[in-house]
Amino acid sequence: MSMYAYVAGTTNDDINDKGSIACQIDFLKQTNVDYDAYYVDTFTGVSRARFQLQKLLMIVKPGDMIDVMDVSNMMSNIRELSCLLYYLDDLQITIYSDNVELDVGSIRDQFTIAMMCRAEKLTMMQQELNRKKMCHLKRQIDLRRNKDNKREITQNDYQIYKLLMSSNYKTAQRKTGLSRSTLYRLKKRIQKRK
Structure with a gap:
């Protein structure tokens, strides 16, 4: 059984910024675990590629463990993360996060439901905003038409x-x-x- 650490974030050196690599590595060092390897993906600009995670997924074997500060750092959107959690569950890989062992099968469904509810809420908010914009534009067009005709x-x-x-x-x-x-x-x- 091997223990791996995965970190993904910005190159910001602020330890208080949870999205920075420095903060995540500091968190992992506080666990006092001797990791077989650290895999670090650095986000630069708009690039959110996770090449190191792909390397890690190629070498993990059933029974291995992956330690991350936050499970959501492993992927950039809910679909990819849900697929990854299913994949890790099939491989019988355990994820450690926030000093708590997470059984992938038990958290996958809860996490997926929570993230899908959040995504659904964001989608509904965006649709409402788009509807309001369209109503506003239609009203502006009607006002202009009526303004020309009313004079x-x-x-x-x-x-x-x-x-x-x-x-x-x-x-x-x-x-x-x-x-x-x-x-x-x-x-x-x-x-x-x-």
Whole structure:
């Protein structure tokens, strides 16, 4: 029977940061266990590859033990972790975590259910957020459509339009005091009505 230690995390040297390699190695050293080997996966940037874990899984034999600070460090998402736990259960590998021996078969179902509930909750929250965004966008579109249609064309608008059609924009701007873009919108709105 062999005892292995697995660590995965950032290169942050802060011992108080549970996601750092330094914190996890310190935790494993406090257990006073003489490990056959340490396997360390370092996360850099967006890369979360676990090559050392793959090496470890190639050498473990039935009855071996793997010590980790947190079981969730072994994989980046619930599906991969659930598959890994099933695989380790088939190999009869024991995982130690937080100074407690964890029988993979007993924790697998509880952990999977808890993580799936969390994932389901996050999915529902994201769907609700997306629904609210769509409602907001539809409302904005409706407001813009109604804004364009609701504005009544007054007699004064027709007079400005006639002035604009009989002269150029500069002359109409000087006489009315309106900007070129306002005159253009007025012209388009009246032309749509005709």
